[in-house]
Amino acid sequence: MNDYSAEYTLIGTLTVIVVIAIGVLMWWGWRNRKRRQQDIPAPVPVPAPLLEAEPVAGADGMYVNTVRGRDYLDRIAVHGLGLRTNARLEVHPDGVVVLREGSANFLIPADDLLEVGLDSGMSGKFVESGGLIVMTWLLGGQEVTTGFRTRTAADRDPLRSALERIVPDHDGGNRAAA
Numbered sequence: 001m002n003d004y005s006a007e008y009t010l011i012g013t014l015t016v017i018v019v020i021a022i023g024v025l026m027w028w029g030w031r032n033r034k035r036r037q038q039d040i041p042a043p044v045p046v047p048a049p050l051l052e053a054e055p056v057a058g059a060d061g062m063y064v065n066t067v068r069g070r071d072y073l074d075r076i077a078v079h080g081l082g083l084r085t086n087a088r089l090e091v092h093p094d095g096v097v098v099l100r101e102g103s104a105n106f107l108i109p110a111d112d113l114l115e116v117g118l119d120s121g122m123s124g125k126f127v128e129s130g131g132l133i134v135m136t137w138l139l140g141g142q143e144v145t146t147g148f149r150t151r152t153a154a155d156r157d158p159l160r161s162a163l164e165r166i167v168p169d170h171d172g173g174n175r176a177a178a
Helices: 005-036 048-052 153-166
Strands: 057-068 085-092 095-100 106-109 113-119 132-139 142-150
Touching: 048 095, 057 153, 085 142, 085 153, 095 153, 113 153, 132 153, 142 153
Parallel strands: none
Antiparallel strands: 057 085, 057 142, 085 095, 095 106, 113 132, 132 142
């Protein structure tokens, strides 16, 4: 054995221990975040008729995540809302259908939508200016924001326009009717 083998073994062992410790701490933090967020209700499941209905607009892309309020770094961990997945976003008169691969699909009722806009990022995904569609809505009375990135830039503006048309105004009406 050469003089360096003991040093390499020590460095390798310490590296493995540090990586495992970081993984355990990340898991522990995520688990504790889920515990703290137990008061957040599950989103509305997609009603069967909406799965069959033709959407006003839709696009494939990436569901980024859902955060509390407008704090783009306070990711919601419960109900799979903090997991980034491939998804399809469909706009219907009744609301927004979020169809996610590997996670539960959900509906954002049109009456719960507060605002739709574009932004450059939120926890887990940062892109060019205006590259994300962000929807602020009410989940069980709590304000949350969901981010979605369309697969192609050409899909972004038509999808955002369709979303804006179903956002109710402050008088309880609908902007499209105004």
